[in-house]
Amino acid sequence: MYGWIWRHLPGNVWVRAVVALVLALAVVFVLFQYVFPWAEPILPFGDATVTGAGGRP
Amino acid sequence: MVDPESEPSGPAAEPEPAVSEPEPSEPEPAPAVPRLRPRSRTASAVSVFGELLITAGLVLGLFVVYSLWWTNVLADREATKQGNEVRDGWADGRGGPGALDIKNGIGFLHVPAMKNGEVLVKKGTDLKSLNNGVAGYYTDPVKSALPSAKQGNFSLAAHRDGHGAKFHNIHKLKTGDAIVFETKDTWYVYKVFKDLPQTSKYNVDVLKPIPKESGKKKPGRYLTLTTCTPLYTSDYRYIVWAELERTEKVDENRTKPDELR
Numbered sequence: 001m002y003g004w005i006w007r008h009l010p011g012n013v014w015v016r017a018v019v020a021l022v023l024a025l026a027v028v029f030v031l032f033q034y035v036f037p038w039a040e041p042i043l044p045f046g047d048a049t050v051t052g053a054g055g056r057p
Numbered sequence: 058m059v060d061p062e063s064e065p066s067g068p069a070a071e072p073e074p075a076v077s078e079p080e081p082s083e084p085e086p087a088p089a090v091p092r093l094r095p096r097s098r099t100a101s102a103v104s105v106f107g108e109l110l111i112t113a114g115l116v117l118g119l120f121v122v123y124s125l126w127w128t129n130v131l132a133d134r135e136a137t138k139q140g141n142e143v144r145d146g147w148a149d150g151r152g153g154p155g156a157l158d159i160k161n162g163i164g165f166l167h168v169p170a171m172k173n174g175e176v177l178v179k180k181g182t183d184l185k186s187l188n189n190g191v192a193g194y195y196t197d198p199v200k201s202a203l204p205s206a207k208q209g210n211f212s213l214a215a216h217r218d219g220h221g222a223k224f225h226n227i228h229k230l231k232t233g234d235a236i237v238f239e240t241k242d243t244w245y246v247y248k249v250f251k252d253l254p255q256t257s258k259y260n261v262d263v264l265k266p267i268p269k270e271s272g273k274k275k276p277g278r279y280l281t282l283t284t285c286t287p288l289y290t291s292d293y294r295y296i297v298w299a300e301l302e303r304t305e306k307v308d309e310n311r312t313k314p315d316e317l318r
Contacts, residue, residue, distance in 0.1 A: 049214040
């Protein structure tokens with residue numbers, strides 16, 4: 001998978017390394033900005049309140 | 058067995074062919090390099106599967122970084138901003154015990170034993186509000202009393218981890234420790250008298266005006282802190298109860314009460 005991506009990046013080794021780094025940072029950005037904030041309320045790690053049966057705070 | 062003199066030449070010599078290898082256009086002595094043999098379908102599938110597992114591990118690791126670090130950065134920034142707005146409002150003469158500035162928060166909680174500075178307190182305990190690094194007072198399922206009320210239970214919630222983690226050190230609170238709530242005009246000095254290290258998240262009785270589990274039987278001016286426990290999860294709730302000891306008028310210099318000095 002990663003080998004396939006690497007082979008399809010343009011340019012020489014240095015250009016590929018830079019492009020790969022930018023791609024990786026873009027993925028991290030998307031995760032932090034959109035995916036994790038969406039996933040967090042679904043996961044049971046951060047509830048701090050007591051609540052009546054059924055209702056999520 | 059191997060002459061130590063010859064060793065440095067070994068690793069040094071090896072990278073040379075490795076560097077030239079990525080050029081596929083070069084004519085190669087094909088049979089000598091087994092890596093170039095077309096891999097079997099199974100091997101490719103296993104390889105992709107392995108890479109997916111590694112990726113999943115990295116994403117989970119990043120989620121931990123996000124939860125325990127990045128949300129704190131964002132929340133602290135937002136809480137500082139909102140706290141400054143409240144203090145600016147007080148300086149301009151808005152807010153106060155009679156006309157609590159509900160929208161921008163009613164005051165600041167100081168808990169010296171938690172060593173986390175001041176925590177802005179706002180109305181409501183919905184996640185969106187708590188995620189800004191503030192503590193919220195309950196409006197539901199049991200309506201909180203305000204500190205200025207003659208009697209009742211001032212009940213607060215805040216995050217244990219992430220999003221400011223304002224109640225992270227709640228387990229450091231011991232009986233007799235001070236909890237000070239600061240409004241525009243008044244310092245409310247509470248003293249911890251009971252904690253409940255683990256209770257069900259459905260135990261809403263802890264918020265009642267007379268929280269029986271704390272051992273109190275008569276109405277009084279109580280304070281309840283709630284947050285999740287154990288650390289890093291939220292299977293249960295951690296409760297700390299305190300009772301109002303005295304109030305102090307805020308003077309011109311906002312001189313802090315003895316407990317905060």
